[in-house]
Amino acid sequence: EIVMTQSPASLSVSPGGGATLSCRASQSVSSNLAWFQQKPGQAPRLLIYGASTRATGIPARFSGSGSGTEFTLTISSLQSEDFAVYYCQQYNSWWTFGQGTKVEIK
Amino acid sequence: EVQLVESGGGLVQPGGSLRLSCAASGFTFSSYDMNWVRQAPGKGLEWVSVIGDSGGSTYYADSVKGRFTVARDNSKNTLFLQMNTLRAEDTAVYYCAKGQRYSGTYTFDSWGQGTLVTVSS
Secondary structure, eight states: OOOEEEEOSEEEEOTTOOEEEEEEESSOOTTOEEEEEEOTTSOOEEEEETTTEEOTTOOTTEEEEEETTEEEEEEOSOOGGGOSEEEEEEOSSSOEEOOOEEEEEO | OOEEEEEOOEEEOTTOOEEEEEEEESSOGGGSOEEEEEEOTTSOEEEEEEEOTTSOOEEEOTTTTTTEEEEEETTTTEEEEEEOSOOGGGOEEEEEEEEEEEESEEEEEEEOOOEEEEEOO
């Protein structure tokens, strides 16, 4: 099983600020990496697939990068609706998720 | 618009059974693999099972293999998860999720709102 490790576990950011979230895979997943956003009481929402392609309707302030084992989700100019938990997921070999990074208001 | 609506969750005793359903609309259901993903209270996401578009292939996470069975009825656009011999550690919100291929492999582009399964005496 491919283990996904996210860092940090939580992040405090001021509205309008930027956030950088990291995700590491225990072995190469090529670019088969997705990012999801989850708000309390809601289902996850696909943000990024293919490591760097935004899903339909996702604002340009969300960007993804990386390949192989190291990946990054960058959120620029955080809006109030962006405070949530973010999960990375590899889909190169079955599907496994990271443990999540909570982005909180500072 | 894609819609996935789960139902069938509830409180069940350890060792008991439960059948979840997921009603799909807004897309050609029979053309997509479908998945179940669960989330224990306050925890992360865990993939549970996948069924191919025709229903001919099914796969399970080791944690549920031999106890859970996934099925689908393409004539009714409905996905099912039969859960037997339930354990306390199966307590979670169960989501159905539509598979979307982007380059050979696929991730989950649409999710239902989830249904809560609680296993407790």
